[in-house]
Amino acid sequence: MDVSHLLDPLNEAQRRAVTAEDRHVLVLAGAGSGKTRVLIHRLAWLIQVEHVSPLGVLAVTFTNKAAGEMRERASQLLQVSTRPLWIGTFHGIAHRLLRMHWKEAGLPEAFQILDSEDQQRLLRRIIREEGMDEAHWPARQAQWFINARKDEGERPRHIEHGDHPVTATWVRIYERYEDYCNRGGLVDFAELLLRAHELWLEQPAVLDHYRRRLQHLLIDEFQDTNAIQYAWLRMLAGDTGRVFVVGDDDQSIYGWRGARVENVQHFMRDFPDVATVRLEQNYRSTGTILEAANALISHNQGRMGKKLWTEGPEGHPVQLYAAYNEQDEARFVVEQIRQWIDEGRRADEAAILYRTTAQSRLFEEYLLRESIPYRVYGGLRFFERVEIKDALAYLRLLLNPDDDAAFERVVNKPTRAIGDKTVSLLRAQARESGIPLWQAAGACIDQKLLAARAANAVQGFIDLLTGMHERMRDWTLGNQMQGVIDDSKLASHYEKEPPERMETRLENLRELVNAADAFVLPPEDADAGLSELQSFLSHAALEAGETQGEQWDDCVQLMTLHSAKGLEFPLVFIAGMEDGLFPHQRSIEESGGRLEEERRLCYVGMTRAREQLCLSYAEVRRMHGSESHSRPSRFIDEMPSSLLREIRPRVSAERPYVPARPSAPKRSGGGFKGQEWPFRLGQAVTHRKFGEGTVLAFEGSGEHTRVQVNFDAAGVKWLVLAYAHLEAR
DNA sequence: TCCATTGACGTTTTT
DNA sequence: CGTCAATGGA
Numbered sequence: 001m002d003v004s005h006l007l008d009p010l011n012e013a014q015r016r017a018v019t020a021e022d023r024h025v026l027v028l029a030g031a032g033s034g035k036t037r038v039l040i041h042r043l044a045w046l047i048q049v050e051h052v053s054p055l056g057v058l059a060v061t062f063t064n065k066a067a068g069e070m071r072e073r074a075s076q077l078l079q080v081s082t083r084p085l086w087i088g089t090f091h092g093i094a095h096r097l098l099r100m101h102w103k104e105a106g107l108p109e110a111f112q113i114l115d116s117e118d119q120q121r122l123l124r125r126i127i128r129e130e131g132m133d134e135a136h137w138p139a140r141q142a143q144w145f146i147n148a149r150k151d152e153g154e155r156p157r158h159i160e161h162g163d164h165p166v167t168a169t170w171v172r173i174y175e176r177y178e179d180y181c182n183r184g185g186l187v188d189f190a191e192l193l194l195r196a197h198e199l200w201l202e203q204p205a206v207l208d209h210y211r212r213r214l215q216h217l218l219i220d221e222f223q224d225t226n227a228i229q230y231a232w233l234r235m236l237a238g239d240t241g242r243v244f245v246v247g248d249d250d251q252s253i254y255g256w257r258g259a260r261v262e263n264v265q266h267f268m269r270d271f272p273d274v275a276t277v278r279l280e281q282n283y284r285s286t287g288t289i290l291e292a293a294n295a296l297i298s299h300n301q302g303r304m305g306k307k308l309w310t311e312g313p314e315g316h317p318v319q320l321y322a323a324y325n326e327q328d329e330a331r332f333v334v335e336q337i338r339q340w341i342d343e344g345r346r347a348d349e350a351a352i353l354y355r356t357t358a359q360s361r362l363f364e365e366y367l368l369r370e371s372i373p374y375r376v377y378g379g380l381r382f383f384e385r386v387e388i389k390d391a392l393a394y395l396r397l398l399l400n401p402d403d404d405a406a407f408e409r410v411v412n413k414p415t416r417a418i419g420d421k422t423v424s425l426l427r428a429q430a431r432e433s434g435i436p437l438w439q440a441a442g443a444c445i446d447q448k449l450l451a452a453r454a455a456n457a458v459q460g461f462i463d464l465l466t467g468m469h470e471r472m473r474d475w476t477l478g479n480q481m482q483g484v485i486d487d488s489k490l491a492s493h494y495e496k497e498p499p500e501r502m503e504t505r506l507e508n509l510r511e512l513v514n515a516a517d518a519f520v521l522p523p524e525d526a527d528a529g530l531s532e533l534q535s536f537l538s539h540a541a542l543e544a545g546e547t548q549g550e551q552w553d554d555c556v557q558l559m560t561l562h563s564a565k566g567l568e569f570p571l572v573f574i575a576g577m578e579d580g581l582f583p584h585q586r587s588i589e590e591s592g593g594r595l596e597e598e599r600r601l602c603y604v605g606m607t608r609a610r611e612q613l614c615l616s617y618a619e620v621r622r623m624h625g626s627e628s629h630s631r632p633s634r635f636i637d638e639m640p641s642s643l644l645r646e647i648r649p650r651v652s653a654e655r656p657y658v659p660a661r662p663s664a665p666k667r668s669g670g671g672f673k674g675q676e677w678p679f680r681l682g683q684a685v686t687h688r689k690f691g692e693g694t695v696l697a698f699e700g701s702g703e704h705t706r707v708q709v710n711f712d713a714a715g716v717k718w719l720v721l722a723y724a725h726l727e728a729r
Numbered sequence: 730t731c732c733a734t735t736g737a738c739g740t741t742t743t744t
Numbered sequence: 745c746g747t748c749a750a751t752g753g754a
Binding site for chain 2: 062063064089090091092095113115116135188189190192193224253254256257355356357358378415419496541542543544560561562563581584585586587597598601623624
């Protein structure tokens with residue numbers, strides 16, 4: 001067997017990982033070290049060299065994007081159909097298992113997936129029904145509590161609340177929530193994983209079947225696994241399975257949502273015969289960027305240890321810009337991007353990364369002003385839009401009328417005279433009898449519990465859905481979708497919105513019909529016994545689709561540091577490098593490794609850059625309405641200053657900067673007018689607080705102009721001219 | 730039932 | 745400061 005196509009493109013460490021004969025393999029793959037390549041080549045190695053049946057391999061990722069990429073690249077390398085391979089996300093695989101074994105898992109055949117918004121709505125309703133104060137018991141927090149418990153594998157009965165009243169209350173909500181979900185056949189994301197784990201625990205025959213079949217398990221982004229995923233994996237591996245995991249403890253940035261970096265270390269303890277391979281050669285960034293990143297991350301304790309290196313060029317120093325305020329920062333970044341583009345580079349080679357989503361606003365503003373196209377990651381996705389979810393809710397009810405989440409969503413949308421009062425009555429009835437709303441609605445009418453008008457309206461809704469159900473039974477998915485939109489008269493509900501918004505909503509609905517039309521039942525879903533409709537709805541929940549915006553347009557990329565993981569750009573800006581913002585204040589205050597996770601986040605951000613990395617911070621930033629002064633991020637101090645180059649605006653005393661858009665200083669009396677500098681270099685000045693000094697330099701423009709003064713008593717300081725109130729002597 | 734005003738809140742997010 | 749959701753009057 002000629003294996004050169006599998007091994008030639010690999011370096012020595014990668015080769016060792018791909019060809020390892022040890023039972024288990026742990027690949028510590030640094031950023032940009034070719035971990036996906038190793039995973040794919042291992043997969044191909046197993047099949048082509050070790051002659052493992054494709055049916056015996058399970059490859060697990062965290063995102064649909066990664067799963068898609070893996071399947072794509074695997075089919076290229078293998079040159080055969082990848083259909084028999086199990087490649088998917090943890091959730092996708094759990095979902096598939098539950099579909100195939102719904103009986104053993106104790107689920108109804110037509111169970112539905114609740115996305116996180118559905119889950120929150122349901123919880124809000126439960127909290128209200130319990131007569132609790134929503135301000136004190138926010139649904140968001142209940143959701144957080146329940147998901148965290150489920151991520152740890154805990155049901156309400158497992159939770160020790162002792163005499164802690166707050167925990168006891170959340171446990172009660174958790175129980176009530178479970179009742180609702182069980183009654184309606186609803187499964188949230190965390191539940192998919194938990195049920196899949198319980199399937200292993202409670203159905204030894206099922207577990208045994210998969211243990212025999214899936215002898216090779218490949219796991220990507222292992223540092224992101226949570227407790228339940230790890231437990232699930234361990235059980236599946238059993239005594240004979242072979243596990244190949246790829247991860248990077250230095251890139252673990254999701255601890256706050258249950259990911260356990262410790263799993264990387266536990267892996268060596270819990271699994272026997274683990275070969276550890278480090279991938280440290282980096283194919284992405286310049287030597288300088290890597291050196292700075294290595295220095296930063298070395299401040300973390302208890303790492304597995306890894307040092308990135310490259311054969312490539314050293315590259316430029318890391319730029320550091322000390323902005324006066326956040327406007328100045330945005331102006332600077334956009335100016336740099338303008339230059340980059342003027343030099344003939346593409347806009348989509350540049351990315352602006354920030355810690356919090358709110359920071360994107362200013363950059364958007366300045367990019368807009370400069371007419372530079374941009375794209376912000378992380379907005380609402382297609383299947384999360386209200387109009388899409390409304391339309392899908394009708395379909396969900398057709399499939400499973402017990403789906404209370406869907407019922408509540410559309411029972412009065414468009415308005416059909418089923419007001420709050422009527423719905424409350426239905427809820428009370430449902431709760432009393434422990435039945436879904438749909439059945440309660442029927443019961444209320446039969447028992448004449450509703451006023452004539454309300455009864456009529458509710459009957460109308462029931463008739464509408466039963467009518468749809470009977471008429472559309474044999475229609476194609478696309479026609480069903482269109483039929484539901486037409487019959488429900490959903491469009492009329494959006495008519496009251498501003499015309500522009502309505503237009504996009506209607507357009508999205510047309511797009512939804514197109515998507516339904518184009519939908520092909522995936523073979524693995526067919527195998528699991530899913531109907532086209534079931535499969536379509538599950539896909540809508542499990543992969544909510546791309547965020548808006550065309551990826552291939554030539555756009556500057558704006559995103560949080562978190563969503564940048566896995567991506568790379570020639571030019572990267574990390575903005576807001578201030579203590580309190582990044583690292584975030586809450587991470588500084590809280591204990592439990594939060595600060596180290598922030599440092600890893602910074603490391604992730606830095607290692608996104610191929611050619612040029614630019615860090616910036618603002619000395620003054622308006623946050624929550626008030627101005628805050630902060631120190632530059634401690635992370636900057638953790639990088640060798642020899643690798644950094646401080647950038648100052650290109651302003652000199654000889655050729656004064658003429659602002660493109662002259663603006664008067666906001667406060668009167670402080671600034672200077674026109675192009676005239678109020679002071680000469682070397683001018684002796686007096687400051688209210690710092691006393692006497694000498695002007696050393698100017699920088700910045702307009703109201704942001706700063707002046708450097710050597711004070712006799714206070715030393716050298718940069719001051720904002722507009723606020724400094726300096727007087728010439 | 731709808732719109733406007735008020736008030737609370739202000740990490741990070743995929744499935 | 746800016747956003748979003750909840751509330752209350754018309």
